[in-house]
Amino acid sequence: MIEVVEFEQQRRRLFGIAYRMLGEASEAEDVVQDAYLRWRSRPAAVGTPAAWLTTVVTNLCINRLTSARARRERYVGPWLPEPVATGNDPAELMERRDTVSLGFLVLLEKLTPPERAVFVLREAFDYTHRESAEVLGVDEANARQLYHRALARLGEARRRFDVRPADGTKLVERFIAATVEGDVAGLEAILTEDAAIWADGGGKAIAAREPIFGRSNAAHYLAGLASSPRAPAAHLSVADINNATAILVHESGDLTAVLIPEIHDGSITTIRAILNPDKLTYLRTQLQPLA
CATH class of the missing domain: 3.10.450.50 (Nuclear Transport Factor 2; Chain: A,)
Known part of the structure; x- marks a missing residue:
């Protein structure tokens, strides 16, 4: 029961990471469920559940993005992310809400899966380069390089989504x-x-x-x-x-x-x-x- 409670405390944040990574709410739900099964069957106790689960979810998303790219190339007409409601519960997607705008998610399609992972963790969840490196299993210099490469790919376009218009x-x-x-x-x-x-x-x-x-x-x-x-x-x-x-x-x-x-x-x-x-x-x- 304690294990279930620990996971449920992380569920919204994990969904928020997976949705931003994949742009698909249904896929994000599947990733979170997969993470839950891995959490229940892990061989040993985990010192920091949040870090362990973030690593699992992020890497599951990276793997799914690789196959998703091929599917989206064969998609009939323009591909857009799945829409989600964000007005009912301020905590629904956690952290920076501007990073779930449809335009922002479309923009993220320019990035490779590792670049997207580092960018999402830093921009939406305030991860440091060291923390992102631990999640991806790379050194800090590599994580920093991935982030700056993402910034270069996105250019000035990313600034369009910083503010929600009052009117x-x-x-x-x-x-x-x-x-x-x-x-x-x-x-x-x-x-x-x-x-x-x-x-x-x-x-x-x-x-x-x-x-x-x-x-x-x-x-x-x-x-x-x-x-x-x-x-x-x-x-x-x-x-x-x-x-x-x-x-x-x-x-x-x-x-x-x-x-x-x-x-x-x-x-x-x-x-x-x-x-x-x-x-x-x-x-x-x-x-x-x-x-």
Whole structure:
């Protein structure tokens, strides 16, 4: 029983690490469960359970990322991370909430698995280079090199996700109103000139298989959704998803899409839409108690 309690005390933090590493909530849950089984069957007592479990989870994620890369290269259309609710429980994903933004997780796809591990541990969980080195089983100099290589790969783009816009909710409400009304001019007024739409249907839901670039193209595409045969049955609401004000689309009571706008300087720069039903499973379970 004590062993179970010790593990449960670490579960949220472990999920937070695994989700940031993998960008997939369902896979992160599997990793945490695998870590639990290893915890129960370990041959000897562990002096520091948190460190031991972090090492297990991180290395399980590194192994999974290697095979995930191949799957994502064969993915139908753009691949986006699985969305998770972040507004119900401030401790849900632990530590720096900006590091679970969809844009940030997409950015992490540029990194190799070891680079991603070191970057996540340091940026989201304040691990030192020495602590990261112990988790990965490398020397401190190597861990430091991995971190700086990650910084170089990500460049200035990572700074975009440091602050959550205070006007996010009002802007998203304007976006919803303009989309529902098919108001092209209204949409163009809140989109940046280089706005982009990325839709993840995974071949299992109707979605644009190529990104849509440019203010005019994006506005006309969004306005066109209002005339879709499915539009009258769709119910739109807002929720805190991946540390952003997002739009939930329900049809006949079922969650069918999540749209997460990325906002900078009072305008929407990117809209990421997750429609693949498999990627909405975890979020459905999170939202179920609220239904």
